[in-house]
Amino acid sequence: xxxxxxxxxxxxxxxxxxxxxxxxxxxxxxxxxxxxxxxxxxxxxxxxxxxxxxxxxxxxxxxxxxxxxxxxxxxxxxxxxxxxxxxxxxxxxxxxxxxxxxxxxxxxxxxxxxxxxxxxxxxxxxxxxxxxxxxxx
Numbered sequence: 001x002x003x004x005x006x007x008x009x010x011x012x013x014x015x016x017x018x019x020x021x022x023x024x025x026x027x028x029x030x031x032x033x034x035x036x037x038x039x040x041x042x043x044x045x046x047x048x049x050x051x052x053x054x055x056x057x058x059x060x061x062x063x064x065x066x067x068x069x070x071x072x073x074x075x076x077x078x079x080x081x082x083x084x085x086x087x088x089x090x091x092x093x094x095x096x097x098x099x100x101x102x103x104x105x106x107x108x109x110x111x112x113x114x115x116x117x118x119x120x121x122x123x124x125x126x127x128x129x130x131x132x133x134x135x136x137x
Contacts, residue, residue, distance in 0.1 A: 024117030043133025059122035
C-alpha cells in the first residue's frame with residue numbers, strides 16, 4: 001500500500017508540474033495576443049514618457065494579478081479536497097493530507113512559472129518602436 005501511495009504522489013507531482021507548464025504557456029499566449037492588440041496603447045504610453053521598464057512592470061503586474069486570482073480561487077478547493085475521504089477499496093478510504101507548506105510551495109511554483117512565461121511578451125512590448133506603434137492599425 002505504501003508503494004501505491006508513493007507512486008500516486010509522484011504521479012500527482014508530475015501532473016502538477018505539467019499543469020504549471022501548461023498555464024505558463026497559456027499565459028504567454030494570452031499576453032502575446034493581448035499585447036499585439038494593444039500596440040497603439042503601448043506606443044502612446046511610450047510617447048507620453050513611459051520608459052521600457054514601466055511597460056515591462058505593467059505587463060508583469062497584469063500577469064501577477066491574473067495568477068494571484070487563480071491561486072486564490074484554487075486554494076479553498078485544495079482544502080476542501082484534502083478534507084474529503086475517497087474510497088479506494090472495500091473498507092479502505094484515502095484522505096489526502098496536504099500540509100500547508102506544500103500548498104505554499106505549489107502556489108509559489110505556479111506564480112514563478114507564469115511570471116517566467118510572461119517575460120517574453122513583456123520584453124517584446126517594452127521594445128516596441130514608438131513611431132511604428134502609433135502608426136499601427
